[in-house]
Amino acid sequence: MNDDPRFGLNRRVVLPGPLRLDGGTLLSPVEVGYETYGRLADNGGNAILICHALTGDQHVAATHPVTGKPGWWTRMVGPGRPIDPARHFVICANVLGSCMGSSGPATVNPATGKPWGMAFPVITIRDMVRAQALLLDHLGVEPLMAVVGGSMGGMQALSWAATFPERVSAAVVIASTARHSAQNIAFHEVGRQAIMADPKWRGGDYYAAGDPPAAGLAVARMAAHITYLSEAGLTEKFGRRLQARPDRPDGAKSFGFDADFQVESYLRHQGLAFTDRFDANAYLYITRALDYFDLAEEHGGTLAHAFAGTRTRFCIVSFDTDWLYPTSESRVIVHALNAAGARASFVELSSPFGHDAFLLESPELARVVDGFLRAGETA
Amino acid sequence: MNDDPRFGLNRRVVLPGPLRLDGGTLLSPVEVGYETYGRLADNGGNAILICHALTGDQHVAATHPVTGKPGWWTRMVGPGRPIDPARHFVICANVLGSCMGSSGPATVNPATGKPWGMAFPVITIRDMVRAQALLLDHLGVEPLMAVVGGSMGGMQALSWAATFPERVSAAVVIASTARHSAQNIAFHEVGRQAIMADPKWRGGDYYAAGDPPAAGLAVARMAAHITYLSEAGLTEKFGRRLQARPDRPDGAKSFGFDADFQVESYLRHQGLAFTDRFDANAYLYITRALDYFDLAEEHGGTLAHAFAGTRTRFCIVSFDTDWLYPTSESRVIVHALNAAGARASFVELSSPFGHDAFLLESPELARVVDGFLRAGETA
Numbered sequence: 088m089n090d091d092p093r094f095g096l097n098r099r100v101v102l103p104g105p106l107r108l109d110g111g112t113l114l115s116p117v118e119v120g121y122e123t124y125g126r127l128a129d130n131g132g133n134a135i136l137i138c139h140a141l142t143g144d145q146h147v148a149a150t151h152p153v154t155g156k157p158g159w160w161t162r163m164v165g166p167g168r169p170i171d172p173a174r175h176f177v178i179c180a181n182v183l184g185s186c187m188g189s190s191g192p193a194t195v196n197p198a199t200g201k202p203w204g205m206a207f208p209v210i211t212i213r214d215m216v217r218a219q220a221l222l223l224d225h226l227g228v229e230p231l232m233a234v235v236g237g238s239m240g241g242m243q244a245l246s247w248a249a250t251f252p253e254r255v256s257a258a259v260v261i262a263s264t265a266r267h268s269a270q271n272i273a274f275h276e277v278g279r280q281a282i283m284a285d286p287k288w289r290g291g292d293y294y295a296a297g298d299p300p301a302a303g304l305a306v307a308r309m310a311a312h313i314t315y316l317s318e319a320g321l322t323e324k325f326g327r328r329l330q331a332r333p334d335r336p337d338g339a340k341s342f343g344f345d346a347d348f349q350v351e352s353y354l355r356h357q358g359l360a361f362t363d364r365f366d367a368n369a370y371l372y373i374t375r376a377l378d379y380f381d382l383a384e385e386h387g388g389t390l391a392h393a394f395a396g397t398r399t400r401f402c403i404v405s406f407d408t409d410w411l412y413p414t415s416e417s418r419v420i421v422h423a424l425n426a427a428g429a430r431a432s433f434v435e436l437s438s439p440f441g442h443d444a445f446l447l448e449s450p451e452l453a454r455v456v457d458g459f460l461r462a463g464e465t466a
Numbered sequence: 467m468n469d470d471p472r473f474g475l476n477r478r479v480v481l482p483g484p485l486r487l488d489g490g491t492l493l494s495p496v497e498v499g500y501e502t503y504g505r506l507a508d509n510g511g512n513a514i515l516i517c518h519a520l521t522g523d524q525h526v527a528a529t530h531p532v533t534g535k536p537g538w539w540t541r542m543v544g545p546g547r548p549i550d551p552a553r554h555f556v557i558c559a560n561v562l563g564s565c566m567g568s569s570g571p572a573t574v575n576p577a578t579g580k581p582w583g584m585a586f587p588v589i590t591i592r593d594m595v596r597a598q599a600l601l602l603d604h605l606g607v608e609p610l611m612a613v614v615g616g617s618m619g620g621m622q623a624l625s626w627a628a629t630f631p632e633r634v635s636a637a638v639v640i641a642s643t644a645r646h647s648a649q650n651i652a653f654h655e656v657g658r659q660a661i662m663a664d665p666k667w668r669g670g671d672y673y674a675a676g677d678p679p680a681a682g683l684a685v686a687r688m689a690a691h692i693t694y695l696s697e698a699g700l701t702e703k704f705g706r707r708l709q710a711r712p713d714r715p716d717g718a719k720s721f722g723f724d725a726d727f728q729v730e731s732y733l734r735h736q737g738l739a740f741t742d743r744f745d746a747n748a749y750l751y752i753t754r755a756l757d758y759f760d761l762a763e764e765h766g767g768t769l770a771h772a773f774a775g776t777r778t779r780f781c782i783v784s785f786d787t788d789w790l791y792p793t794s795e796s797r798v799i800v801h802a803l804n805a806a807g808a809r810a811s812f813v814e815l816s817s818p819f820g821h822d823a824f825l826l827e828s829p830e831l832a833r834v835v836d837g838f839l840r841a842g843e844t845a
């Protein structure tokens with residue numbers, strides 16, 4: 088098993104499927120890009136699935152092949168971390184609809200031999216979860232000691248517990264929600280309109296031209312990025328400080344439209360850097376999946392029904408300055424879990440960094456997740 | 467005076483200037499579009515200047531000539547309203563940099579005979595106020611019994627009191643702030659980047675082509691519009707309700723990229739409708755003026771210094787669900803006024819509608835403004 092070629096970094100598998108999607112389409116084949124860390128225990132009891140967020144990927148704890156940057160959650164996954172490849176078998180898969188090796192608008196439509204573009208079927212969070220289940224079947228992983236995710240990853244963790252309850256011993260849901268609010272949808276719609284307004288988007292059929300709608304995607308990223316940060320965090324980090332320039336080393340207003348303020352420069356950089364590593368159509372599809380997410384709706388309109396009879400243990404974590412998925416959304420989840428009689432622990436952590444806090448160094452978050460996972464190991 | 471041709475609806479004047487702008491440029495001539503309502507009292511003591519917000523205009527209480535809609539603040543200005551042309555002489559001028567008759571990027575640069583475009587000088591809130599002062603000089607209005615404004619209009623009211631303290635008896639500052647925060651700047655930067663990313667923007671030189679950057683401007687408007695509404699208000703108004711369609715009269719997910727959710731449809735409409743009445747470059751210039759606004763900075767870094775020795779009475783109003791300019795920003799103003807020994811009253815009103823509440827029917831707001839103005843009339 089140690090030398091199993093299915094395990095390791097930068098893996099990609101083409102599964103035959105078909106996968107029946109929530110929209111009714113049968114998707115076949117189902118491509119999945121993924122990474123694994125550590126060794127699956129002989130009893131199969133140490134598998135942890137990490138679910139990534141909107142613009143995340145499978146490179147959770149290893150160097151990103153495009154950007155060369157460290158994995159996006161090395162604070163949570165790694166030696167001495169709460170999720171430790173020395174003890175756990177860790178799987179992280181690129182979500183369906185994304186652009187890092189899994190089936191999505193940028194992959195080839197077998198019917199045409201060309202990239203799917205907007206012919207790719209619209210997918211849901213549950214579809215992402217079902218594709219991950221296919222991958223686990225392929226890897227020979229049956230039970231999961233835990234599914235762990237922040238933001239959209241937390242939605243997948245919830246959907247895992249609701250869709251495959253017998254397969255999930257524990258779910259860790261961080262800075263997340265059980266449904267997208269009107270404001271969440273509104274911000275995403277701005278991003279989608281920014282992409283679609285870019286003439287280079289060409290109805291999604293831009294791959295052959297080699298000139299993607301980077302300007303629209305950058306604006307979408309900028310708008311979304313504001314929602315990931317708290318006002319207090321932005322003020323602390325940038326305030327109204329001006330950008331230093333060669334001709335104005337101490338910073339001064341240009342009385343022009345340069346990026347005078349540091350926060351402008353930061354946002355422009357965030358927008359541009361994002362376009363180097365992300366596909367605009369994938370952004371459309373994943374934001375759509377997020378907006379469609381309403382776990383209660385999938386269960387007759389009552390969220391508690393999603394967890395009826397569950398034996399999964401839940402750990403729900405929110406951050407006090409997260410205004411994208413505020414603590415009130417986590418409380419809705421906790422109330423539903425309580426109503427369903429599920430074992431649930433909940434903690435609101437304090438952080439100045441808003442939604443992004445789940446990705447940043449947080450000894451409290453590490454302690455909470457570590458304690459929760461260890462309680463399951465010794466049980 | 468009743469038949470003075472300077473007074474009335476849809477007026478426009480070309481003043482020789484020059485106006486020295488904060489950026490150092492001398493602007494000449496200075497064009498101002500404006501409206502007046504009511505009659506100036508023989509003692510000149512009943513003049514009220516209304517200052518409009520970012521996308522507002524001088525048509526405060528009369529039909530908008532482009533959209534055919536009623537004035538934007540008929541709830542505040544009109545017969546039986548707190549500001550009543552039967553008692554008050556009301557002036558409302560299009561701000562400098564805008565596009566409804568006042569000098570701005572869409573007006574003609576006398577040096578070239580063509581629209582200014584991005585050659586128009588970057589302006590500030592104080593520049594807007596100075597242009598209004600030129601207009602009042604032209605109209606023969608010396609003291610103002612009150613300057614009244616919401617949002618950017620409130621910033622102008624503050625700037626009036628700080629720049630021409632001897633001329634302002636009272637200032638009403640509603641849903642506003644004394645400086646733009648990092649988050650405020652960030653949202654505006656997204657809008658500016660959306661406009662500038664539109665190829666039809668052409669560096670601001672799009673007037674001759676007759677094909678303005680409407681798509682970019684619509685995205686900018688959509689992003690800004692979210693900040694005008696509260697999350698609770700959006701949820702109440704739209705929630706996750708789906709849009710009815712001919713083929714799906716009860717609404718259903720399209721599993722496509724149509725505007726499935728009512729909030730998407732609403733935002734798209736807001737974006738599109740805006741482009742019919744507003745100039746993209748004007749949006750750039752006015753958002754820049756807002757981002758530059760920091761009244762304390764203009765007074766040595768201490769806001770109270772802006773009001774040193776003032777005899778102006780102030781009425782500060784905030785709304786509890788306004789997250790664009792939250793109550794905490796109004797408190798900063800009130801603390802500075804208190805420190806300066808100014809007469810200031812402050813009230814936080816409750817509304818589900820966020821920042822936009824100042825434009826909507828609010829008996830409480832009307833009562834507060836009416837009482838405040840009448841206290842000055844009887845004093």
